[in-house]
Amino acid sequence: MIALVDCNNFYVSCERVFQPRLEGQPVGVLSNNDGCVVARSQEIKDLGVAMGMPAHKIEPHVRKQCTLLSSNYALYGDMSRRVTDVLGQHTPHVEVYSIDESFLSFEGFAPESLIGRCQAMRTQVRRDTGIPVSVGLSTSKTLAKLANHRAKKEPHFGGVAIMDPGSDDTRAYLEQLPVSEVWGVAHRSAVRLHTLGIETAWQLREASPKHLRKHFSVVMERIVYELRGVNCIELDDMTEPKKQIMVSRSFGRLTQNKTDLQEAVRVHAARAGEKLRKQSGLAQAIMVFVRTNRFRSDLPSYSKSVVVPLPGATCDSRALIRAAGAGLEQIFKQGIWYQKCGIMLMDLCNHENEQLGLLGEAENDETRQRNERLMATLDQLNREHGKGTVRLGMHRKVNAWELRCEHRTPRYTTRWDELKEVSL
DNA sequence: TGGGGAGTT
DNA sequence: AACTCCC
Numbered sequence: 085m086i087a088l089v090d091c092n093n094f095y096v097s098c099e100r101v102f103q104p105r106l107e108g109q110p111v112g113v114l115s116n117n118d119g120c121v122v123a124r125s126q127e128i129k130d131l132g133v134a135m136g137m138p139a140h141k142i143e144p145h146v147r148k149q150c151t152l153l154s155s156n157y158a159l160y161g162d163m164s165r166r167v168t169d170v171l172g173q174h175t176p177h178v179e180v181y182s183i184d185e186s187f188l189s190f191e192g193f194a195p196e197s198l199i200g201r202c203q204a205m206r207t208q209v210r211r212d213t214g215i216p217v218s219v220g221l222s223t224s225k226t227l228a229k230l231a232n233h234r235a236k237k238e239p240h241f242g243g244v245a246i247m248d249p250g251s252d253d254t255r256a257y258l259e260q261l262p263v264s265e266v267w268g269v270a271h272r273s274a275v276r277l278h279t280l281g282i283e284t285a286w287q288l289r290e291a292s293p294k295h296l297r298k299h300f301s302v303v304m305e306r307i308v309y310e311l312r313g314v315n316c317i318e319l320d321d322m323t324e325p326k327k328q329i330m331v332s333r334s335f336g337r338l339t340q341n342k343t344d345l346q347e348a349v350r351v352h353a354a355r356a357g358e359k360l361r362k363q364s365g366l367a368q369a370i371m372v373f374v375r376t377n378r379f380r381s382d383l384p385s386y387s388k389s390v391v392v393p394l395p396g397a398t399c400d401s402r403a404l405i406r407a408a409g410a411g412l413e414q415i416f417k418q419g420i421w422y423q424k425c426g427i428m429l430m431d432l433c434n435h436e437n438e439q440l441g442l443l444g445e446a447e448n449d450e451t452r453q454r455n456e457r458l459m460a461t462l463d464q465l466n467r468e469h470g471k472g473t474v475r476l477g478m479h480r481k482v483n484a485w486e487l488r489c490e491h492r493t494p495r496y497t498t499r500w501d502e503l504k505e506v507s508l
Numbered sequence: 509t510g511g512g513g514a515g516t517t
Numbered sequence: 518a519a520c521t522c523c524c
Contacts, residue, residue, distance in 0.1 A: 181523090267522095330511080332510095379509060
């Protein structure tokens with residue numbers, strides 16, 4: 085059996101742990117740049133604030149009743165780790181799927197014991213971290229997702245729902261479920277499924293896998309089997325290194341300024357270097373992209389990217405920064421209002437299967453070791469003394485492109501100077 | 509009007 | 518490289 089554990093309204097729940105007065109209140113958390121709503125309490129959902137809604141589109145009279153917070157990823161990331169730690173005490177097989185969701189394998193456990201186990205787990209997560217979670221159990225990931233959905237929506241489950249792939253109850257549920265509610269079926273596929281006469285999850289389950297593979301891809305074929313309870317999406321080993329590393333950000337406001345872009349691209353490249361070294365990887369190419377705001381039809385639109393090969397596989401931030409700067413030179417156009425830029429590290433490899441350049445080793449062993457020590461020291465300083473303690477390359481302290489986050493709460497659990505104060 | 513990431517074709 | 522999907 086597979087369980088999907090999903091934190092309820094995760095970001096909002098994290099904020100409530102440290103600000104209990106938000107309990108029972110309509111609360112929303114905004115995306116980077118305070119752009120749109122990415123997490124909602126039940127109360128704010130009830131007021132009609134939709135997921136992904138731009139903050140400025142919330143009606144003023146609704147907005148007045150709500151607490152809208154900037155996102156505080158340092159806090160959410162740390163709380164997420166705490167939740168995952170508890171889950172790991174209940175089964176050795178945990179796949180962290182996202183910041184607020186984990187798949188657990190209960191293979192080998194007595195099936196009758198699972199609901200009880202999951203209830204105990206849920207209680208412990210709540211007690212140890214303050215975060216409420218829901219659990220869905222079934223024989224495939226896709227059904228576990230749906231079971232989780234039911235655990236959230238139907239109070240009689242008490243937060244833990246199990247779905248037997250062969251039961252009448254499951255059939256009745258799937259028969260009334262729009263196919264777009266199934267994991268992996270979004271708007272595009274749903275529309276195409278409709279033209280094939282498939283409207284509900286049950287119809288998809290009953291369809292011919294081979295037929296769907298022809299019309300779509302192996303992905304849709306797998307979904308059919310998954311809906312039948314056949315587990316065909318393996319639990320991923322999360323220790324697998326990333327295949328690409330992306331860092332991008334929108335500017336706080338549009339900019340035409342080349343210096344802004346140069347600084348942003350350099351900072352992004354340095355951040356990507358940190359991520360790369362964390363997984364002990366090396367990159368062989370870097371992609372740089374810039375673009376305008378797609379929603380501003382009144383301004384000329386421009387979107388361009390370029391791939392810059394790196395001089396041999398490297399994880400040296402200085403090499404990444406240099407290449408990113410060179411890439412920007414190739415795609416920067418004067419007189420354009422830029423909204424966003426970013427970089428992506430590509431062709432990642434590790435030290436073992438690194439390919440040496442045609443000209444032989446670009447760096448001798450000694451130089452390389454010195455560079456690696458420098459980067460390791462840099463990472464350690466930033467880890468122990470907070471991000472941005474040591475930065476490569478100068479950039480202005482206050483940037484046009486710094487993030488807007490006007491209502492960010494303190495990083496209670498990861499910064500000594502932002503600890504919660506308690507009076508007794 | 510986020511910022512990542514993945515997979516398939 | 519484009520498209521689709523995920524959270």
